[in-house]
Amino acid sequence: MKKLILVLFTAGLVCSQTANKTQLSINDPWIRPAAQGANSAFFFQLENKGDKADTLIAVKFAHSEVVELHETFKKENDMMGMRAVKFVAVPAKGAVVFKPRDLHIMLIGLTKDVKIGDSYELKLVFKKAGEIKTKAVVRDMPKMK
Ligand SMILES: [Cu+2]
Structure with missing residues (x-):
């Protein structure tokens, strides 16, 4: 009896995961090149085809000491700064773009x-x-206009 319950529970988990995964797609993921010890950044477009909003709370990468969600903002002197954010909301039927001088990982x-x-x-x-x-894939930053 115990075994049957466990099997049902596992099957339920697998189902709900696949259902969720089809709603979010990660398009054109790329990383900019950098040397060991330095920092790099990860960019992509996130599309949510589902009718429920979700929230990106973390990213895992095996080859850096720390991974942070960052946003870029304009400082007083028109310089660009960046700072960590705790999460990024992904609206239902919406998209979020992570790109240079904007949101990035x-x-x-x-x-x-x-x-x-x-x-x-x-x-x-x-x-x-x-x-x-x-x-x-690792590729060069696009040229600034
Ligand atoms: Cu940053």
Whole structure:
């Protein structure tokens, strides 16, 4: 009897996870190159096709000491600054863009060189959907206009 309950419970978990995962998609994930010991950043577009909002609460990366969610803001003297945020809301039927000089994931203290052409697995952690894996390719920053 105990065994049957356990099986049912596990099956339920698997189902709800797949249902959630189809709602969120991570498009064009990429990382900028940087040397060991320096910082890098991770960018992507997040699309929520579902009719429930979700919240990005963390990102996991195996090759940096710290990972933070960052936003860019304008300082008084027109300089750009950046600061950590605790979460990023993803609206229902909406999208959030993580891009240079805007929202980004800061990869602080790389434990190895991150070179152009390499690709790395990262995990995005959502309040409702849980962990979603993605693979990001390392490429150069787009040229500033
Ligand atoms: Cu940053």
